[in-house]
Amino acid sequence: MSQPPPNNALSRRKFMAGTVSAAAAAPLLASRAKAETPIGAQPKLRQPVVTSLRINKQAYELSLDTRTSLLDALRDHIGLTGTKKGCDHGQCGACTVLVDGKRVLSCLSFAVMNDGKEVTTIEGLSSPDGKLHPMQQAFIDHDGFQCGYCTPGQIMSAIGCVNEGHAGSEDDIREYMSGNICRCAAYPNIVAAVLQARGETRGA
Amino acid sequence: MRPFVYEQPTAISAAVAIASRFTTHDDQPTRANAQFIAGGTNLADYMKLGVAEPNRLLDLNQLKEQELRQIRVTEDGIRFGALVRMGEAADHREVKQRYPVIADSLRLAASGQIRNMASLAGNVLQRTRCEYFRETSWHCNKRVPGSGCAAMEGFNRQHAVLGASDACIATYHGDFAQALIALDAVIHAEGSRGARKIPFAKLHRQPGDTPHIETDLAADEIITAIEVPAIPWARRSLYLKIRDRESYAFALASAAVALDLEGDSVREARIALGGVATVPWRAKEGEEALRGKRLDEASASAAADAAFAGAEPRRHNAFKIDLGKRTLVRALLETRDMKV
Numbered sequence: 001m002s003q004p005p006p007n008n009a010l011s012r013r014k015f016m017a018g019t020v021s022a023a024a025a026a027p028l029l030a031s032r033a034k035a036e037t038p039i040g041a042q043p044k045l046r047q048p049v050v051t052s053l054r055i056n057k058q059a060y061e062l063s064l065d066t067r068t069s070l071l072d073a074l075r076d077h078i079g080l081t082g083t084k085k086g087c088d089h090g091q092c093g094a095c096t097v098l099v100d101g102k103r104v105l106s107c108l109s110f111a112v113m114n115d116g117k118e119v120t121t122i123e124g125l126s127s128p129d130g131k132l133h134p135m136q137q138a139f140i141d142h143d144g145f146q147c148g149y150c151t152p153g154q155i156m157s158a159i160g161c162v163n164e165g166h167a168g169s170e171d172d173i174r175e176y177m178s179g180n181i182c183r184c185a186a187y188p189n190i191v192a193a194v195l196q197a198r199g200e201t202r203g204a
Numbered sequence: 205m206r207p208f209v210y211e212q213p214t215a216i217s218a219a220v221a222i223a224s225r226f227t228t229h230d231d232q233p234t235r236a237n238a239q240f241i242a243g244g245t246n247l248a249d250y251m252k253l254g255v256a257e258p259n260r261l262l263d264l265n266q267l268k269e270q271e272l273r274q275i276r277v278t279e280d281g282i283r284f285g286a287l288v289r290m291g292e293a294a295d296h297r298e299v300k301q302r303y304p305v306i307a308d309s310l311r312l313a314a315s316g317q318i319r320n321m322a323s324l325a326g327n328v329l330q331r332t333r334c335e336y337f338r339e340t341s342w343h344c345n346k347r348v349p350g351s352g353c354a355a356m357e358g359f360n361r362q363h364a365v366l367g368a369s370d371a372c373i374a375t376y377h378g379d380f381a382q383a384l385i386a387l388d389a390v391i392h393a394e395g396s397r398g399a400r401k402i403p404f405a406k407l408h409r410q411p412g413d414t415p416h417i418e419t420d421l422a423a424d425e426i427i428t429a430i431e432v433p434a435i436p437w438a439r440r441s442l443y444l445k446i447r448d449r450e451s452y453a454f455a456l457a458s459a460a461v462a463l464d465l466e467g468d469s470v471r472e473a474r475i476a477l478g479g480v481a482t483v484p485w486r487a488k489e490g491e492e493a494l495r496g497k498r499l500d501e502a503s504a505s506a507a508a509d510a511a512f513a514g515a516e517p518r519r520h521n522a523f524k525i526d527l528g529k530r531t532l533v534r535a536l537l538e539t540r541d542m543k544v
Contacts, residue, residue, distance in 0.1 A: 045207045045259065066210040066261070069248070089249050093317060102320045108248045109321065112210050113241070113263055161316060164291070178451035179315020 051115045055080065056124025064111050071095045073111035074121060082122040082152050086181075093180035096153040096160070097121050103160025105179075122152035125159075134200035135159050138193035146184035154180045158194045162201040167194055206257045212266045216394055216426060219262050223424035224396040226260055232416060234331065236423035240264055242287055242323035245314075246330045254340045255331075255347060264323075264426065272428060275299065281434040286325035286427045290314065290380070293324060303432065304542075305441035305460050309383040312445045315452050325427035328381045328391075328407070328484075329419065333454055334363065334374035345371045346415040361520040362454075365528070366481035366512070372415030373518060374482060375454075376408065381484035382460040383443055386476035389432045395425030404430075408483040437464040437472075439544045444535040445478070446527060455479030457528040459535035463499070470494045470503075473536075475511060480528045487511035490532065504536040505529070 043049070048063040055078065062077055071088070074080045074097070083106060086094030090108040097106045098120040125133035135155050138144070145151040157180045161167050166176035173194045174187070182190065213219035219240065226238035233239065239258035241247050242265060250256035264272075264287065272285040277298045284293060293299055294310035314322065336342040336354040343352035355363055355373055363373040381404070389404040402420055409417050421427070441462035447453040458478035464471040473494040475487040490511030497503045508529035515525045 043209045043211065045209055047209075049210055066208055067205045089252065090245055090318060093315065096317055103317050104321050105245070105317045108245050108318075110210070110241075110244060110248060110261075113244065113265065157317065160320070164295075164316065166316070175451050176316045179317050 049112050051112050053111070053114060053117065053119055055119045056121060062111070066110065066112050068111045069107050070097070070099075070109040070111045070114055070119070071106035074106060074119070080121050080123050083156075084149055084152055086150065086153075091181070092150070092153075093157055094150050094153040096156040096180065098156060098160060101163065103157050103164075120156070122155060125155070133159075135162075135193070135197040138197035139190070141196065142189045142193040143186070144189045144193040145182070145186050150180060150182045150184075154182065154190055158190070158197070159201055161194065162198045167198045170195065205251050205254070206259060208251075208258055209260045210263065211260065212263045214266050214268050216267055216269055216272075216428065219264060219267065219426060220394060220396055220424050222260075222262055223426075227423035229422060229424075231423040232418070233329075233421050233423045233425070234418055235416065238262060238423070240426060242326045243289070243318075243321040244326075245318050245322045246326060250331065250338075253338055255338060269428075277302070279434060280431075282432045284324050284430045284432075286429055287323050289320055290322045290324060290327055291316070291319035294319060301439065303383070303387065303435075303438050303441065305383045305386065305438065305443045305462055306380070306432070308443035309379040309445075309460060312443060312451075313379040324380065324430055328378060328384065328404075328430070329421075329427070330378050331418065332374035333377050335359070337374055346374060346411070346418075349414070349416045356518070359520060360518045361523075362456075363518060363521050364480060364482045365515040365517055365521055365524050366477065366485055367410045368482055368516060369411045369413065369415070371413055372411035372482065374411070374415070375479060376481060376483050376485075377454045377479070378484065379443065379445060379455065379458060379478055381408070382458060382476040382478040383441075384430065384432065385484040385486045386441075386460040386462055386474040387432050387435060387438060389430055391427055392429040392431065393421060393425045393427050395422050397422070399428075401431075404484070405486060411482050435462065438462045440465065440539055440542050441474075442535060442539050442542065444531055444538065446531050447479075457524055457531040459528075459532045461532075461535045461539045463536070463539050465499070465540065468498045468500075470497055470499050473507070475507070475532065475536075477511065477528060477532065480512075480515070480524050487532075489513060494536075499536060499540045501533065501537065504533040507536065508532040 053060045084094040086092035088107045090105045095107040161176045227236040238260040241261045272287040274285045276283045290310050300307040337344050342354040364375045384404045391402040443460045445455045445458040455478045460476040462474040473491045475490045477485040490507040493507040493510040
């Protein structure tokens with residue numbers, strides 16, 4: 001897959017030049033971790049790395065420990081706690097978000113690897129006037145949850161599933177949504193919700 | 205998790221140069237201080253568990269060489285760039301037409317999210333899911349050489365019946381690799397000692413006395429492409445995967461099959477087995493048993509018996525021998541009946 005170049009997000013370089021005060025920028029620039037960095041300026045262990053993310057159409061600049069997962073960056077650093085931590089090992093799907101439009105597991109992605117990317121979380125789905133995304137509305141209409149813990153991940157995954165073209169039949173939906181576990185077993189209602197919303201979801 | 209320095213090399217040569225600066229030629233790639241990352245679905249998980257402990261990660265996603273991201277179909281076959289994601293290859297029209305066994309193996313692996321993240325090269329290098337390997341408080345010869353193997357006397361229902369040794373019975377859990385070994389794929393790699401091609405069958409190493417040596421790769425070597433030769437009759441091929449639940453689970457037994465038929469009889473058969481062996485497993489004995497034969501239930505069963513002749517069960521995994529044979533028989537008959 002070709003990785004699109006950073007688009008809407010400010011590039012780190014532009015951001016450094018334009019936004020951060022000189023005193024703050026100097027140490028941050030030294031933390032740049034590119035291969036062309038001269039030997040004298042090699043990145044060091046535990047040195048925070050500045051990461052630009054565009055989340056729900058808003059730009060963020062974070063100074064992160066390299067070990068921070070995208071999930072923890074969203075929840076703990078930005079305060080977007082709609083994305084849930086279930087297993088934290090890529091087995092449950094609760095942490096699903098869209099990165100550059102594709103559904104991924106934010107628990108298995110280091111935040112620094114998402115520099116310059118566009119992230120959509122459950123908080124970014126509804127319209128500014130509060131109108132729910134068709135997939136959110138469909139989950140309510142079909143009672144697609146009980147406890148609700150897996151629901152943000154289910155909804156993000158359902159949108160990805162539709163946009164990938166894999167919601168053609170109930171069997172397809174079951175197969176291509178299998179990475180999202182629901183311990184309340186709301187599966188039949190989830191399938192019904194995806195069927196309802198698939199026509200209105202494409203490209204959303 | 206151990207702290208690590210994060211770097212984003214922008215050329216293969218730069219990535220190799222950094223890796224060779226921070227590793228030695230004797231380092232195993234999975235145990236080296238500097239390690240490559242692409243999708244991260246396997247490595248990030250094992251870093252969280254303390255199984256993998258690199259202190260430097262080289263992110264390959266910014267490499268400028270565009271062929272790393274391309275699937276190219278030519279007269280000679282198909283060439284997958286190493287950074288192509290599993291989902292892209294699974295949905296590729298010509299992959300589905302020309303090599304159904306490849307598309308099946310990818311579609312039936314992992315989940316939609318993981319297939320969007322995981323690169324093809326990373327997928328073939330995924331490490332075992334052996335519970336005693338994953339949990340660092342157990343003895344494991346693969347994780348800590350010479351420490352012993354807790355799986356031998358432990359709960360070994362998931363473990364291998366083919367290719368095991370007294371040191372290790374951990375299963376290779378990948379699916380795509382079974383399709384690749386069946387089709388005689390070739391790996392292209394680049395390292396500080398130059399570029400080379402590795403027959404896919406030589407990429408993974410059986411555990412023997414050194415289960416910590418998992419592949420033939422050096423620590424500073426990067427897989428750049430996976431090439432599958434043109435095999436016109438591979439249109440008659442499929443991957444059958446049997447598991448505890450219908451989707452998003454590793455195989456208990458699987459079979460990759462491709463058949464060159466002349467009427468009812470077999471000119472050539474390709475068979476690889478998953479979920480039952482320590483490495484991607486080509487079953488040449490099974491292939492030979494079918495050559496020139498009419499393919500029916502009896503000859504398919506004879507081939508399955510031949511494929512599992514060397515199987516060695518442990519306490520909890522003996523069922524895999526029968527299940528593996530039945531899986532192969534069904535895969536052979538379904539492949540025979542494909543409309544191509």
